[in-house]
Amino acid sequence: MTATTASTPTITDYAKSRHTAKGYDSSKTISDEHLEEIRKLLQLAASSTNAQPWHFVIAGTDEGKARVAKATEGLFEFNRPAVLDASHVIVFASRNELSEDYLLKVLDQEDKDGRYDAPEASKDKMHGARKMFYNLHKEEIGDAEHWLDKQVYLNLGSFLLGVSALGIDATPMEGFDTKRLDKELGLDAKGMHSLVIVPIGYRDESKDYNAKLPKSRLPYSEIISEI
């Protein structure tokens, strides 16, 4: 008899198998070990100039999830059950601006992490480059807040793929009252605003109709040009 070995899934296997979960099994909780992997995923995402203009609120208690769910009342009621039933809900927030203090904090962290240990590395150059990019968006292009938001969405993209590799279901949501959530969580007072909330956990097969639907994407001919 020949032994069979399960082949290691590829990144595209995870991209294909992940989906937006439409209903959660409220009795299932993400393990502490996986929660730590999730914190790491959020921390390690790439961002332009390594600005990391994000903040995440992780709601893992019934009370915390109920606070997030308030922002689905009314227009976004359809998103409410997933917020309440998921194991955890992650709020993806963006900074309204990058202050000099914040830019120096990022620079000091890079220094502590050894980024400027090599003789050819220049801390001043990096600080100048980061400021140059930010000021370009702030003063010339005029889209600084949008530019910061885009970095947070980039984090969301790698997060969705990352959690699928952990066997965790997720539901990215823009369907909530951002102003209400910002007040509820005190994000506005901290100079931040929410962009997306993501319930994560384990699907309830009886509610998650999306798990059974085939993926639908535009063909290569529409989305890719090769030159």
Ligand SMILES: Cc1cc2nc3c(=O)[nH]c(=O)nc-3n(C[C@H](O)[C@H](O)[C@H](O)COP(=O)(O)O)c2cc1C
């Ligand atoms: C930024 C963003 C916001 C979304 N908002 C919602 C939402 O509020 N509610 C919801 O059920 N799905 C939401 N979705 C899920 C999309 O509809 C879904 O990703 C898309 O149809 C592709 O399907 P798939 O994620 O199952 O591959 C959102 C997705 C993204 C990326």
